[in-house]
């Protein structure tokens with residue numbers, strides 16, 4: 001008699017805990033991008049034991065890749081006994097800096113009160129371990145499945161994913177002819193399905209002036225005052241316009257359902273001196289002032305609109321303000337991504353959540369971006385969601401943790417998803 005998949009998963013609870021702990025104890029900090037090779041080798045050994053064919057792939061020449069900090073990724077694939085769809089679980093292996101305020105050892109993976117503590121537990125090594133346990137238990141329960149299961153561990157998601165999923169997508173690993181369903185176990189909570197994310201546009205704006213003696217500012221042209229005019233245009237026109245736009249995307253938290261913009265930094269005039277400098281500043285009119293803006297936009301807005309809106313305000317100042325001159329340098333952009341609610345992976349995971357958790361799932365979208373953007377734009381694969389255990393608000397925080405019961409429940413949902421997608425329909 002075949003043991004049910006969920007009881008197999010429950011029986012592997014200790015294995016799930018130990019696997020999560022092992023992953024946490026490899027400190028894959030990004031920046032700089034340390035120990036990627038080590039974590040890939042660990043996953044390689046583990047997955048080969050369960051019949052996966054593995055490939056370790058270094059993203060040569062991508063941002064941050066060097067002999068000291070090579071950008072290693074792993075893709076593991078296990079073919080079934082009949083032809084069919086491939087289900088891919090993609091997790092990033094990098095974690096962000098530790099920061100202050102911890103009461104647990106950030107790389108100790110201690111267990112307390114049903115939770116595992118450490119940097120990367122929720123974002124997202126707990127999700128990675130959960131998908132591995134789900135896949136292994138599925139393979140053991142149903143040795144004769146159709147299609148294929150893939151598990152990837154990828155670099156650099158926290159810094160844009162260029163040495164990870166973007167690189168693999170460019171090499172064809174997310175070609176829809178090869179992979180049909182993608183689940184990214186980011187910590188969106190075990191009863192929610194994340195359909196996508198907002199877009200982002202990052203730019204530097206520099207206003208120009210003319211240097212002169214600070215006692216005679218009328219002989220120069222103050223770039224900081226020009227930037228003040230830019231900021232006042234933003235306050236009076238751009239921010240109210242953004243606040244009036246509301247997306248149909250189910251973005252959480254609520255505040256992110258509007259268009260938003262952060263002013264990331266501002267600097268004008270003389271370069272700031274080192275902390276040990278105790279001299280006084282020279283008296284100069286600043287000839288340059290720079291800000292970096294971080295504009296997050298909605299699926300209802302286009303990148304051109306977002307760019308043109310800012311440019312129009314700057315051009316208005318050029319036309320109306322004496323001696324106003326500026327330069328705008330685009331730093332990066334990411335288009336919004338939104339998977340259709342009727343996509344096969346969405347419907348299947350929704351049914352699995354209902355079956356395992358006894359409730360209908362919530363559908364959400366993420367305020368910030370994650371690797372779905374590369375799978376969508378470069379891989380041209382639309383059937384992709386984020387689904388995984390953990391509480392999003394714990395990501396990047398001190399005393400980050402993941403609940404063990406949550407991981408077990410999410411593994412059961414992933415297992416039920418594999419049952420629907422990979423077992424021959426009778």
Ligand SMILES: [Zn+2]
Nearest residue numbers: 123124157186
């Ligand atoms: Zn993450």
